[in-house]
Amino acid sequence: MIELQSITKRYDGANVVADLSLSVAEGELLVLLGGSGSGKTTTLKMINRLIEPSSGIIRVDGEDVAGIARPKLRRRIGYVFQKVGLFPHLTIAENIAVTPSLLGWDKARIRRRVEELLNLVELDPTSGARFPGQLSGGQEQRVGVARALAAEPKVMLLDEPFGALDPLTRDRLQQSFLAIRKRLGLTAIFVTHDMVEALLLGDRIGVMHQGRLAQLGSPRDLLQRPADDYVRRLTETASRQADLVEKLKHGGGA
Amino acid sequence: MIPQLALLPGYLTAHLQLSLIALALGIGFSVPLGVALTRLPRFERPALAVASVIQTIPSLALLAIMVPALAALGLRSIGFLPAIIGLTLYSILPVLRNTVIGLQGVDRTLIEAADGVGMTGAQRLWRVELPLALPVIVAGIRTATVWTVGMATLATPIGATSLGNYIFSGLQTRNYDAVLLGCVASAGLALLLDGLVRLLETGLRERRRARSWLALGIFALLYLYTGATLLPGLTGARAERPIVIGAKTFTEQYILADILAGQISRATGAPTRIVSSLGSTVAFDALGSGQIDAYVEYSGTIWATLMKRDDVLDRDTVLREVGDWLQTQHGIALVAALGFENSYALAMRGSEARRLDISDLSQLAPTAPRLTIGGDYEFFARPEWRAIQSAYGLAFKDQRILDTSLMYQAAAQGEVDVISAFSTDGRIAGFDLTVLADDRHAIPPYDAIILAGPALARDHPAALAALRNLAGSIDAPRMRAMNAEVDHDHVTPEAVAAQFLGAAGK
Numbered sequence: 239m240i241e242l243q244s245i246t247k248r249y250d251g252a253n254v255v256a257d258l259s260l261s262v263a264e265g266e267l268l269v270l271l272g273g274s275g276s277g278k279t280t281t282l283k284m285i286n287r288l289i290e291p292s293s294g295i296i297r298v299d300g301e302d303v304a305g306i307a308r309p310k311l312r313r314r315i316g317y318v319f320q321k322v323g324l325f326p327h328l329t330i331a332e333n334i335a336v337t338p339s340l341l342g343w344d345k346a347r348i349r350r351r352v353e354e355l356l357n358l359v360e361l362d363p364t365s366g367a368r369f370p371g372q373l374s375g376g377q378e379q380r381v382g383v384a385r386a387l388a389a390e391p392k393v394m395l396l397d398e399p400f401g402a403l404d405p406l407t408r409d410r411l412q413q414s415f416l417a418i419r420k421r422l423g424l425t426a427i428f429v430t431h432d433m434v435e436a437l438l439l440g441d442r443i444g445v446m447h448q449g450r451l452a453q454l455g456s457p458r459d460l461l462q463r464p465a466d467d468y469v470r471r472l473t474e475t476a477s478r479q480a481d482l483v484e485k486l487k488h489g490g491g492a
Numbered sequence: 493m494i495p496q497l498a499l500l501p502g503y504l505t506a507h508l509q510l511s512l513i514a515l516a517l518g519i520g521f522s523v524p525l526g527v528a529l530t531r532l533p534r535f536e537r538p539a540l541a542v543a544s545v546i547q548t549i550p551s552l553a554l555l556a557i558m559v560p561a562l563a564a565l566g567l568r569s570i571g572f573l574p575a576i577i578g579l580t581l582y583s584i585l586p587v588l589r590n591t592v593i594g595l596q597g598v599d600r601t602l603i604e605a606a607d608g609v610g611m612t613g614a615q616r617l618w619r620v621e622l623p624l625a626l627p628v629i630v631a632g633i634r635t636a637t638v639w640t641v642g643m644a645t646l647a648t649p650i651g652a653t654s655l656g657n658y659i660f661s662g663l664q665t666r667n668y669d670a671v672l673l674g675c676v677a678s679a680g681l682a683l684l685l686d687g688l689v690r691l692l693e694t695g696l697r698e699r700r701r702a703r704s705w706l707a708l709g710i711f712a713l714l715y716l717y718t719g720a721t722l723l724p725g726l727t728g729a730r731a732e733r734p735i736v737i738g739a740k741t742f743t744e745q746y747i748l749a750d751i752l753a754g755q756i757s758r759a760t761g762a763p764t765r766i767v768s769s770l771g772s773t774v775a776f777d778a779l780g781s782g783q784i785d786a787y788v789e790y791s792g793t794i795w796a797t798l799m800k801r802d803d804v805l806d807r808d809t810v811l812r813e814v815g816d817w818l819q820t821q822h823g824i825a826l827v828a829a830l831g832f833e834n835s836y837a838l839a840m841r842g843s844e845a846r847r848l849d850i851s852d853l854s855q856l857a858p859t860a861p862r863l864t865i866g867g868d869y870e871f872f873a874r875p876e877w878r879a880i881q882s883a884y885g886l887a888f889k890d891q892r893i894l895d896t897s898l899m900y901q902a903a904a905q906g907e908v909d910v911i912s913a914f915s916t917d918g919r920i921a922g923f924d925l926t927v928l929a930d931d932r933h934a935i936p937p938y939d940a941i942i943l944a945g946p947a948l949a950r951d952h953p954a955a956l957a958a959l960r961n962l963a964g965s966i967d968a969p970r971m972r973a974m975n976a977e978v979d980h981d982h983v984t985p986e987a988v989a990a991q992f993l994g995a996a997g998k
Contacts, residue, residue: 288607313610323605327623327697336619337609385609 239264239425240285240393245294247280247449254280256449258294264392267419267426269440271433271472277449278429279320282395285427286315298393313337316386316394316424320401322378324370330356330381331366337389355384360414376407383415387422394419394426401430412438433476437461445469496658496670504677506653509718510644511637511685514576516715518583518636523629526591527617536592543585551643554578555650559774563781570651570770570778575644582643583636590632594625630693634686641682645674649741649771651778655681660769663897664742665978665985734763735948735955738775738787742896743978743985744834744916744971748788750989752942752959758993759958772870773797780822785948786959790834792938794818796875804879807833807937818943825949827942827956828963832916832971835938836876837927838865839913841903845926852929856910857884864890866899866908876935877912883934900925916968918976940966966992 240262247255255277262268270278283289285296287308296303303311324333334355335348343351356363359380370378379399386394399415400408416439419426430436436443437457445452445460445468453465461477464470529536546554558574567573598621606616622629645656658674661667688707695704735756739749746768753764767784776798778784791814795801799817815826838853840863850856856863865888871877872891880886888910894902896914903911904923913920915927915938942959949956966974974992977983 286608288604308607309610309612309615311610312608317608319601319605319608321601323601323608325602325605325620325624336611340610340615389610 239266239299240427241295241297242281242285243295243297245281245284245291245296247277247284247289248292253449255284255291258449258451260444260451260454262425262427264425265423266441267424267428267439269436269443270427270429270446271431271436271440271443272446273431275448276446278431278446279397281446282397282427282429285395286312286317309340313341313389314391314393316389316391318379318382318386318394318396318399320398322370322382324378324381324385326370328369329366330361330368330370330373333370333381334366334384334388336385341389351388355387358387358418359384374407376403376411379403379411380414383411383418387418392425394424396426396428398429398431400435401432408435415439433472437476445472496667496673499658500673500677503653503655503657503674504681505717505721507641507644507655507678507681508714509722510572510575510579510647510652510654511641511681512714512718513722514579514640514644515583515633515637515685517576517580518640519587519633521580522584522587522632523591526588526629527595527622529588529592530595540585540589540592543588546581547585551578551582552646552649554582555643555646556771556774559650559771559777563777568783569781570774570783571767572652574650575647575652575654578650579640579644579647583640586632586635586639587629588632590628590635591625594628594632595621597628598624626693626697630689634689637685637689638682641678641685645678648769650774651738651767651770651783653767657769660741661746661985663895664769665746665982666897666980667982734765735786735952736784737764737766738770738778738784739766739768740772740775740787741769742914743918743975744914745788746985747974747978747988747992748830748940750986751962751992752786752788754989754993755958755962756952756955759961760952760954762952762955779824779943779945782945782947784945785952785955786827786942786944788830788940789943790938791829791941792835792876792936795936796879800875801936802875802879804933804936807939810937811939811941814941823946825944825946825956827944827959828961830940830942830962830966830971831964832940832966832968833938834914834916834940834968834971835930835935836871836874837913837915837930837935838880838910839903839920839925839927840910841906842924842926844909845928850928851926852931853880853884853886853934854931856928857886860886860888860910863888863909864892865910865912866892866894866902867912868896868899869893871912879934880930883932916971916975918972918974918979921972922976922980940971 242258242260245255245258246253258281270281272278280289284291285298285303287303298315331352334352338348338351352366353363356366361377361380373381382399400411403411412435428439440457442454442456443460444454447468453460453469460469461473464473525539529539555575555578558578559569562574563569602620602624603616606620611619644654645659647654648656648660655674655678658670662670662674688710692704692707695707737749737753739745749766749768753766756762757764770778775787776789779787791810794814795810811829818824818826838856845851848859850859872893892908899911900917900919900923902908903925913925913927920927942962944956944959974988977988978985
């Protein structure tokens with residue numbers, strides 16, 4: 239469904255993404271995990287051409303994206319931004335309706351779709367008339383997800399969508415997202431720097447480090463057979479934290 | 493006040509035409525340019541620099557330089573066109589700068605989001621960037637609106653009617669009701685238009701349809717009115733073009749323009765129009781290019797300023813040579829000498845002149861180093877001033893430039909000791925000033941002469957003949973008395989002119 243072939247992105251002679259190849263099967267959720275500067279967001283943005291690769295080929299649904307006009311490509315791909323990016327001068331309903339209206343859907347269809355989506359992301363149907371400034375951070379990102387889903391894309395790209403939320407809100411949104419994804423059978427790439435989030439959501443996880451794919455595998459693969467030191471340190475940190483929580487819960491000292 | 497109020501609809505309409513058209517052009521040019529500049533950042537600095545430079549030109553000067561600039565291009569150089577161009581240029585910077593700043597201020601996240609949801613460049617501009625930059629752009633438009641309405645009053649000296657006609661003629665004729673009326677009306681108009689722009693903006697931003705439509709409706713009506721009042725002037729002008737009489741910016745000129753116009757319409761019934769408060773050289777240039785048909789000039793001005801002569805000959809010789817020169821160099825006819833001189837003359841307080849026992853310039857010279865002289869905007873740059881200085885060896889302690897409307901009062905109140913007066917000015921007697929005789933004849937004669945452009949002789953020989961009949965009809969005491977009636981007794985120039993023509997007709 240999504241295929242990256244030897245993708246390289248250079249800025250001022252330095253490789254931000256270096257010779258990266260991966261593919262995501264239909265209905266699969268791939269998590270790209272890495273620290274800041276690892277190249278994970280750059281990789282994501284090259285898929286819908288917010289950033290153009292220096293070399294390499296990207297295919298979505300078998301089609302080379304370089305041959306598709308950017309607006310047309312992006313209307314086919316749902317994108318959720320880290321900073322949400324809701325348009326403050328438009329209502330929630332208008333924000334959600336943005337891509338369908340660009341695609342020329344008729345008003346009745348758009349209205350039905352907006353209702354459906356508010357319901358799907360568990361927002362009060364009356365909130366459609368409100369403006370983004372009146373929402374909490376969690377509600378805003380629910381709208382962000384709804385906007386990305388509005389034009390019924392088969393492919394979703396999510397750039398650390400829950401990174402800025404408090405732990406409880408984040409957990410609720412993660413659960414919502416998992417449910418939505420299952421229901422719609424979405425193919426998705428989800429970027430995060432949070433190991434636990436990656437383990438929780440990903441069918442497979444691609445660990446990125448210094449512009450390269452350090453390891454690509456199932457959560458179990460990563461935990462049981464880390465490919466290198468970096469991956470091992472990442473998984474060990476997560477395990478140690480989990481162990482600590484377990485110990486504390488059972489009354490043991492650290 | 494009542495006759496002044498009767499002029500208000502005409503002045504207000506003309507002012508509205510200037511302001512609305514200049515603003516529409518300025519905004520129509522600046523907003524798209526601002527958008528283009530945010531797409532071509534390379535040109536942003538140079539373009540804003542040019543706009544800033546235009547803004548640093550004093551507004552009066554910007555309008556004034558439109559006159560020779562357009563004349564050099566062979567276009568209509570006085571009246572509506574130069575005013576519109578000057579005002580439009582002036583409105584560019586605030587709108588352009590705010591458009592650029594407003595668009596640059598749009599959150600990068602939202603730009604990326606707009607791209608991410610699949611907007612094209614144009615969709616992003618219309619749906620995201622412009623709406624979000626709107627408050628900043630509108631702030632620029634509001635600045636431009638207030639500036640343009642205010643600056644449109646300065647269109648009067650370049651021949652475009654505006655509320656400035658009240659201010660310029662009011663200052664000259666000491667009619668402060670008129671000055672006040674002009675200021676209040678233009679301030680009111682500025683506030684009204686500013687309020688409308690604001691209404692439109694809040695209507696759009698807060699999505700109050702009724703409010704936006706109300707503001708748009710009023711604007712539409714104003715523009716319709718502007719168009720409807722402007723069209724006949726643009727299209728029908730050729731069919732029945734009135735005979736246009738020019739007037740410079742002082743009382744005597746207003747009265748004489750009314751006399752010329754009245755004389756023509758009485759004798760021929762032809763329609764006439766007066767373009768008043770023209771700058772000094774603007775009037776001559778306008779006559780040469782056929783934009784006005786006649787006005788009253790002074791022989792010495794042509795002699796000294798245009799012919800660059802510095803010898804002083806007698807009145808008749810100067811008249812003859814000036815007439816020949818005008819005809820051969822410019823095709824302009826010297827129609828008639830009105831019969832009086834209005835020359836530059838130095839004047840001082842009567843009491844002071846008697847105390848110091850000064851009655852002519854030779855006697856002034858020894859005392860001059862202790863005195864201050866005040867002159868109008870052009871006096872100290874004129875050849876007459878150099879001629880007086882060298883003929884009498886005059887050297888003053890200090891010299892100050894004053895507006896003619898304030899100069900006489902400044903002399904009367906002792907703020908300056910000597911002024912460059914005009915010999916027929918009604919205020920000389922009014923303020924008890926004494927004119928000092930030019931005993932060595934350093935200043936050339938200044939006969940008031942009617943000049944007519946080539947078109948008048950060709951198209952309206954009867955009008956030319958009517959003007960010729962005014963030869964010798966006004967002597968200096970008569971002119972001084974008429975000036976005093978306007979300046980001191982606040983009779984309107986029209987009324988004084990009508991009275992003169994009525995008496996002359998009997």
